Amino acid sequence: xxxxxxxxxxxxxxxxxxxxxxxxxxxxxxxxxxxxxxxxxxxxxxxxxxxxxxxxxxxxxxxxxxxxxxxxxxxxxxxxxxxxxxxxxxxxxxxxxxxxxxxxxxxxxxxxxxxxxxxxxxxxxxxxxxxxxxxxxxxxxxxxxxxxxxxxxxxxxxxxxxxxxxxxxxxxxxxxxxxxxxxxxxxxxxxxxxxxxxxxxxxxxxxxxxxxxxxxxxxxxxxxxxxxxxxxxxxxxxxxxxxxxxxxxxxxxxxxxxxxxxxxxxxxxxxxxxxxxxxxxxxxxxxxxxxxxxxxxxxxxxxxxxxxxxxxxxxxxxxxxxxxxxxxxxxxxxxxxxxxxxxxxxxxxxxxxxxxxxxxxxxxxxxxxxxxxxxxxxxxxxxxxxxxxxxxxxxxxxxxxxxxxxxxxxxxxxxxxxxxxxxxxxxxxxxxxxxxxxxxxxxxxxxxxxxxxxxxxxxxxxxxx
Amino acid sequence: xxxxxxxxxxxxxxxxxxxxxxxxxxxxxxxxxxxxxxxxxxxxxxxxxxxxxxxxxxxxxxxxxxxxxxxxxxxxxxxxxxxxxxxxxxxxxxxxxxxxxxxxxxxxxxxxxxxxxxxxxxxxxxxxxxxxxxxxxxxxxxxxxxxxxxxxxxxxxxxxxxxxxxxxxxxxxxxxxxxxxxxxxxxxxxxxxxxxxxxxxxxxxxxxxxxxxxxxxxxxxxxxxxxxxxxxxxxxxxxxxxxxxxxxxxxxxxxxxxxxxxxxxxxxxxxxxxxxxxxxxxxxxxxxxxxxxxxxxxxxxxxxxxxxxxxxxxxxxxxxxxxxxxxxx
Numbered sequence: 001x002x003x004x005x006x007x008x009x010x011x012x013x014x015x016x017x018x019x020x021x022x023x024x025x026x027x028x029x030x031x032x033x034x035x036x037x038x039x040x041x042x043x044x045x046x047x048x049x050x051x052x053x054x055x056x057x058x059x060x061x062x063x064x065x066x067x068x069x070x071x072x073x074x075x076x077x078x079x080x081x082x083x084x085x086x087x088x089x090x091x092x093x094x095x096x097x098x099x100x101x102x103x104x105x106x107x108x109x110x111x112x113x114x115x116x117x118x119x120x121x122x123x124x125x126x127x128x129x130x131x132x133x134x135x136x137x138x139x140x141x142x143x144x145x146x147x148x149x150x151x152x153x154x155x156x157x158x159x160x161x162x163x164x165x166x167x168x169x170x171x172x173x174x175x176x177x178x179x180x181x182x183x184x185x186x187x188x189x190x191x192x193x194x195x196x197x198x199x200x201x202x203x204x205x206x207x208x209x210x211x212x213x214x215x216x217x218x219x220x221x222x223x224x225x226x227x228x229x230x231x232x233x234x235x236x237x238x239x240x241x242x243x244x245x246x247x248x249x250x251x252x253x254x255x256x257x258x259x260x261x262x263x264x265x266x267x268x269x270x271x272x273x274x275x276x277x278x279x280x281x282x283x284x285x286x287x288x289x290x291x292x293x294x295x296x297x298x299x300x301x302x303x304x305x306x307x308x309x310x311x312x313x314x315x316x317x318x319x320x321x322x323x324x325x326x327x328x329x330x331x332x333x334x335x336x337x338x339x340x341x342x343x344x345x346x347x348x349x350x351x352x353x354x355x356x357x358x359x360x361x362x363x364x365x366x367x368x369x370x371x372x373x374x375x376x377x378x379x380x381x382x383x384x385x386x387x388x389x390x391x392x393x394x395x396x397x398x399x400x401x402x403x404x405x406x407x408x409x410x411x412x413x414x415x416x417x418x419x420x421x422x423x424x425x426x427x428x429x430x431x432x433x434x435x436x437x438x439x440x441x442x443x444x445x446x447x448x449x450x451x452x453x454x455x456x457x458x459x460x461x462x463x464x465x
Numbered sequence: 466x467x468x469x470x471x472x473x474x475x476x477x478x479x480x481x482x483x484x485x486x487x488x489x490x491x492x493x494x495x496x497x498x499x500x501x502x503x504x505x506x507x508x509x510x511x512x513x514x515x516x517x518x519x520x521x522x523x524x525x526x527x528x529x530x531x532x533x534x535x536x537x538x539x540x541x542x543x544x545x546x547x548x549x550x551x552x553x554x555x556x557x558x559x560x561x562x563x564x565x566x567x568x569x570x571x572x573x574x575x576x577x578x579x580x581x582x583x584x585x586x587x588x589x590x591x592x593x594x595x596x597x598x599x600x601x602x603x604x605x606x607x608x609x610x611x612x613x614x615x616x617x618x619x620x621x622x623x624x625x626x627x628x629x630x631x632x633x634x635x636x637x638x639x640x641x642x643x644x645x646x647x648x649x650x651x652x653x654x655x656x657x658x659x660x661x662x663x664x665x666x667x668x669x670x671x672x673x674x675x676x677x678x679x680x681x682x683x684x685x686x687x688x689x690x691x692x693x694x695x696x697x698x699x700x701x702x703x704x705x706x707x708x709x710x711x712x713x714x715x716x717x718x719x720x721x722x723x724x725x726x727x728x729x730x731x732x733x734x735x736x737x738x739x740x741x742x743x744x745x746x747x748x749x750x751x752x753x754x755x756x757x758x759x760x761x762x763x764x765x766x767x768x769x770x771x772x773x774x775x776x777x778x779x780x781x782x783x784x785x786x787x788x789x790x791x792x793x794x
Contacts, residue, residue: 260776268505269775271561272717276714280764401565444570
């Protein structure tokens, strides 16, 4: 990266940070606003009095828990579950909210046997469901298990007949299509949040950052740390997490990437450095958390029915936040001086430097906002997917690469379009193929697109060299 | 002191294990891509997996071992063609993304529940199902053989027969790479790495040479896959993205574009990991770092080592800095 020395313009530096502060504040404001509207969703940590005795985890206890619902969607009350294992042999019963929980003091496998005679008439246990089921209980953790109850009848001899439904695994009904479509948009939005940063970093520095997935994971895990371990309010936890993620970007650029650019390291070398960083971070996450999946929000997700589509409240909020933040990023890129400067650096760093843009400063800002956006994406993913683990971001990284390659390497709006396409493809694949293949199809599409239009949707011909 | 000895023995054992040889072979293949031709192949684990599946499934299907081996090589050639045709005319990072994606596709399809009858799904295939014909080839006889600090069965899995054949393959491939890289063909590859346009100006078909290099390195990767699964079992997830990263780490540690770099790198890679783990286990109290965590700590050190090697000594232990400009275009 050639950087011409350009006279510093102190007021410009101030402007950048004022802008960065504005963006952070805007994100905060959005989070707060949306948070206020849905506070009940996040505040349902204390179960209603009639519910089964709540179970709280501590250093010496863990919880087995779950929610059982009737086919109508109402909670199934009074379902009996025999729980055996460790030093326990007991029966848990679902409360008025359909929830059951059992405290355990010994980690290890537990068998849960649902007493099918306690299921109300007109409903049976889903024939695909495992009963009895075995779950691995652990201390200091909530372990959930779901029994699915479907419509059906039980004959006198105990055999059950399920009311036929459209084949859930592969059937293509219009409702299912809508549901997957909405899931696809959700994944696309969250993917876009993370991918825009990756694309901007690539555009301004030529670096394919393989550690970007770990930035996403970091966001989710920090939110877990603040919201769950330290017990902060979820919104506050999210804001702090995003701020810390932004700081990691700032200091990463200051401590690693800027000096390396100065040394004149090639982009291939830099790419391999990010791989090393990615390995180190992955195992650092495992060092502290192990391989377990942790939940940011301990409350059971509340679902909202929108016509035929069921979505958790967290998903709706996350989508709203993602849309607002993406719109904000788009606005900044198109309408503000700093956005124009970023795009100029993306186009041609030397020319940008020659026309008086402080390239290093723009790159620092790009790193900071890219990691902040990745962190936000991680927090939202953790809420939407109901958990984060050390490889949440890792699994997303390839989809991000696919998205930005589809959209055109290095173009911010291409990344948005690419992310939406990839998100939809991944979720809609589920309609016709089993879940194992959903990521694979996205990658196949990537390869096919490269065959026909290697520069991607928004890329220009000369970029692909 | 006891623990130090345990660590030392573990390192010595890992230094000659077939797994290390497999990593070395995969790195030799990657060396042809990355070290000599400058191709950014991030899917070497995919080649391994292709080779491993083709070999294991052919043997289970009742084919003779030689035929199974050939099928594995042909599968790797096809995989290389599929990867190379759309990407080798494009800039280097496109090949990187496509190879990385393709390797993941192979892994996902391999572990898919739809194919459980053929690939064993996510449980994979146990070694006993395909190991038989190879064990039968052994002329090492039964019983145990002691050799210095190493003490193994002569023929059983993880025994001397597996170790000897694995390292014999490594030696053959080293000789092969040494020979072809001093041939005119090898010089064209290096030329492509240094300046593609100059080679094109000399009238060489760069695309074709790159494709040949991709196929050759990929086939060696498939052999690595076979060597890797013979003493163990075939599990799709054991040859995922991390495997590719480890192969890269081994190659860069030892020195890219050198004949013995990949081999030395593979040995050092495992030795370093065990050494860090052993030292951490010995000197850091268990209250700060438990057994599980020493292992993860060792991997963190590996990641940081990779960063430092690339920054401060990109030519690795054996490489020549002048030869390796290292920047793929």
